[in-house]
Amino acid sequence: MAALSSHLRGRIAYRDAAGGETGHEWFDLIAGQGCRLLRALCVMDDIGLMREVSIGMGADWRPTDGQCRIWQDGAQNLMRFDVGELGVRAGDTFLPMEEPLPYLGLHPLSGDALIIHQRGQDAAGEYRAIAAVTNSISPNGEQDLAAQAMQIDVAYMGQAAITVAAGAFEAWHYRLRWRRDWPPADLWVRAGDGLFLLMRWALVPAWFELTQWQEGPL
Numbered sequence: 001m002a003a004l005s006s007h008l009r010g011r012i013a014y015r016d017a018a019g020g021e022t023g024h025e026w027f028d029l030i031a032g033q034g035c036r037l038l039r040a041l042c043v044m045d046d047i048g049l050m051r052e053v054s055i056g057m058g059a060d061w062r063p064t065d066g067q068c069r070i071w072q073d074g075a076q077n078l079m080r081f082d083v084g085e086l087g088v089r090a091g092d093t094f095l096p097m098e099e100p101l102p103y104l105g106l107h108p109l110s111g112d113a114l115i116i117h118q119r120g121q122d123a124a125g126e127y128r129a130i131a132a133v134t135n136s137i138s139p140n141g142e143q144d145l146a147a148q149a150m151q152i153d154v155a156y157m158g159q160a161a162i163t164v165a166a167g168a169f170e171a172w173h174y175r176l177r178w179r180r181d182w183p184p185a186d187l188w189v190r191a192g193d194g195l196f197l198l199m200r201w202a203l204v205p206a207w208f209e210l211t212q213w214q215e216g217p218l
Contacts, residue, residue, distance in 0.1 A: 006031045010213035012109050012196060013165065014044065017205040022046040024211075027110035027196075034059045040108035048072055049142055053106045061117035063104035068135050070142055077145050079135050081106075088133045090147035095133060103152070105134040107141030109208050113189050113196040116174055119154040127153040127177065137178065139204055153177040155184070162188055164198050165211040171197055 007030050014023035023044040030037045035058065042051040055066040066081045081104060082089045087096040088104075102118040105111065118130050129151040136145050157173040170191040175184040185201035199208045 006215065007217060008195065008213065008215050010195070011211050012208055013211045015207050015209065022206065025109055027108060029110065036061065038111055038114065040110050042108050044140065047140060049140065051107060053108045053111060055104055055106060055111060061114060062100055062102055066104045066106055068106040072142060079145065079147065081133065081147065088147065093147045095147060095149050101133060102130050103132040105132050105152070107136065109199060110196050112176065113187065113194050115152060115154055115176065116172065116189055116194045119156060119174065121156050121172060124156050124158050127155045130154050159191055162198060164209040166213050169197055
């Protein structure tokens with residue numbers, strides 16, 4: 001079997017306005033044999049929620065399948081997504097698509113960062129609509145759970161040096177707008193590969209930063 005080409009593992013802290021940690025996310029991003037895989041475990045202590053996500057992708061970062069499992073208040077919700085050329089199936093729901101789906105949004109922050117691969121770095125300041133499928137259009141991703149198509153407006157804002165708990169990085173700055181009546185979220189990712197670094201969003205008092213990361217063989 002061919003060796004994996006890369007394996008990146010990291011931890012993101014969920015913080016309140018004062019900087020206290022209210023939750024965290026562990027994630028693994030694996031690439032090899034022309035495929036990519038994101039695995040994430042999100043723990044939101046402030047609302048008593050745990051989320052486990054897996055998203056399979058091709059070499060072009062477009063999704064091929066995914067699943068999201070949510071535990072909250074003693075209940076569990078599990079949704080699986082199969083992405084095909086004609087659309088996306090989740091259980092009994094089929095969402096037809098005119099072209100292959102660019103992005104599957106299942107709410108880990110490490111997954112939010114993946115949308116930058118479909119936007120690129122051209123035309124700074126210009127929002128571009130990216131077709132997406134999600135399991136929830138809500139700030140914490142736990143309300144009105146159902147497979148649903150949407151568009152996410154994404155703008156590339158430029159490059160800058162930033163420092164987070166995990167270290168200092170050259171970063172690409174993006175803005176993500178999930179709904180027109182919500183303010184955009186500011187997202188910074190590592191320049192070159194899109195590793196999640198930092199997010200701030202005026203809609204919520206929380207903010208999120210990378211605290212640990214490592215690269216190497218699986």
